[in-house]
Amino acid sequence: MSAGDAMKGLDMHRRLDAYMDAELSIEHSVEFEHHLGECPSCQAGLATRRALSSALREKLEYHTAPLSLHRAVRNELGRAGATSVAVVSAARRTPQWMRMAASLILVAGLSSALTYYGASPGGDVIPDEVFASHVRAVESENRLVDVVSSDQHTVKPWLDARLDFAAPVKDLAKDGFPLVGGRVDYIDSHTVAALVYQSRKHFITLFVWPSEGRAKSITASARRGDNILQWSDGTMTYWAISDVGGPELMNFVKRFQAVGTS
Amino acid sequence: MRTVSDRARFEREIMPHLDAAYNLARWLLRGSDGAEDVTQEALLRAYKFFDGFHGDNAKAWLLRIVRNSCYSWIKVRPKMEAMSTDEEGEFNPEHERALAEAGHSLPAPDAQLIATADRQLVHAALERLPLAYREILVLREVEELSYKEIAAIADLPIGTVMSRLSRARELLKESFSHVSR
Numbered sequence: 001m002s003a004g005d006a007m008k009g010l011d012m013h014r015r016l017d018a019y020m021d022a023e024l025s026i027e028h029s030v031e032f033e034h035h036l037g038e039c040p041s042c043q044a045g046l047a048t049r050r051a052l053s054s055a056l057r058e059k060l061e062y063h064t065a066p067l068s069l070h071r072a073v074r075n076e077l078g079r080a081g082a083t084s085v086a087v088v089s090a091a092r093r094t095p096q097w098m099r100m101a102a103s104l105i106l107v108a109g110l111s112s113a114l115t116y117y118g119a120s121p122g123g124d125v126i127p128d129e130v131f132a133s134h135v136r137a138v139e140s141e142n143r144l145v146d147v148v149s150s151d152q153h154t155v156k157p158w159l160d161a162r163l164d165f166a167a168p169v170k171d172l173a174k175d176g177f178p179l180v181g182g183r184v185d186y187i188d189s190h191t192v193a194a195l196v197y198q199s200r201k202h203f204i205t206l207f208v209w210p211s212e213g214r215a216k217s218i219t220a221s222a223r224r225g226d227n228i229l230q231w232s233d234g235t236m237t238y239w240a241i242s243d244v245g246g247p248e249l250m251n252f253v254k255r256f257q258a259v260g261t262s
Numbered sequence: 263m264r265t266v267s268d269r270a271r272f273e274r275e276i277m278p279h280l281d282a283a284y285n286l287a288r289w290l291l292r293g294s295d296g297a298e299d300v301t302q303e304a305l306l307r308a309y310k311f312f313d314g315f316h317g318d319n320a321k322a323w324l325l326r327i328v329r330n331s332c333y334s335w336i337k338v339r340p341k342m343e344a345m346s347t348d349e350e351g352e353f354n355p356e357h358e359r360a361l362a363e364a365g366h367s368l369p370a371p372d373a374q375l376i377a378t379a380d381r382q383l384v385h386a387a388l389e390r391l392p393l394a395y396r397e398i399l400v401l402r403e404v405e406e407l408s409y410k411e412i413a414a415i416a417d418l419p420i421g422t423v424m425s426r427l428s429r430a431r432e433l434l435k436e437s438f439s440h441v442s443r
Contacts, residue, residue, distance in 0.1 A: 014425075014428075016428070017424060017427050017428040017431065018409075018424055021402065021409065021427070023408070023409050023424070044372075044373075047372075047373040048372065048373045048376065048435055049431055050373070051373035051374075051376040051377045052376055052403075052431055052434055052435060052438075053403055054377065055376050055377065055379055055384045056384065056388065056399060056403035056404060057403055057404065059379070059380070059381045059384040059385075060381075060384055060385065060388065060403075060404060061381065061385060062281075062285055062404065063281075063284055063285040063288040063289075063297070064281045064284070064285070065280045065281050065283070065284040065301070066284075066298065068298065069280070069284060069298050069301060069302060070280065072298075072302050073277075073280065073301075073302055073305045073306075076302065076305075076306050077269065077272070077305075077306075077309055225280075225281070247381075248381075251381070
């Protein structure tokens, strides 16, 4: 390698990040790709950077604003000026994990997602009811769970005695989601099981009730600071809601789906 | 005094970025309890100066205010950022450049190891980094902002955004090998 080539190599190495971040001009990008083809160290550097980038994007906890912050800000805004209290904007940022969830739907079959929305006229009120029930329960300490136990063999019989279906209660403690307990609730004209799990200092409520029809893959939505994931396995409908970040809630759902009842 | 339409415009343009604001504050303040207060204060400041916002990038505008609020908060609590920031203040451009150049040859975990890291490890690896590097990685990788937007938020020339990001990734890579041990 000539001294000139070495200089050029150094110059190119400096473009690695900008190349990965799609911040190079087309001209520089083409030049860099040419260099990349013959520079193993830049190839390795790029692979490491891509791994770092995916790790942060997919696994880093996203701290969504807690409900208390939404309330405090709106209170203060109300005090700071105008009197009208606007409703929460639905035009929330769509985080990457939500877009991922959306693409999962596409992979799993667009038709089933469409039938779901088509066949469920009251579909839109469910997230509101799920949100209301979750927030009410989390904010009033004595209403969170009616049976307090981290043991699914205690929670399950308690629920079974009060419901006309067998709720799947799973032990996810080793996945970082210990069971807090359960309660019976009422959503969309169904008597439902509400299982409460913990994720560090946050609560996740998983609502479960029987549903017929085909399995439906996970769909994501949000209410205020809370993330909501919904799916169906063909016999039960599941709604998970929490103020943990989207990826964390997705992780919970994946764990729940992966673990069998025992 | 704000009018009802100001309030509606604020609600429409700024409030959707409340999550991004809070998440940035959480990472800048290292998950400290102050994040909620600081975000709230930043939002009120944004509301106060909303007249002055005529741009089309509400998110960058808000995050700049949040960032400033966080820095003010940290300033009066120097101990907070002092912990585990052995590399704080080390913005020697020469050093940054040398590292960016030598970057890919530093001994560090390979891509495979990083790809299989669990959530706690990713969290710990980022949390160990000094403020300026945590910040730039959250803005770039989590909020997916462009160099130009990051430059505006962190008040840096674009060239510095690039070199700092490069350095931040090197540090994160090292941090991974540290926390994986």
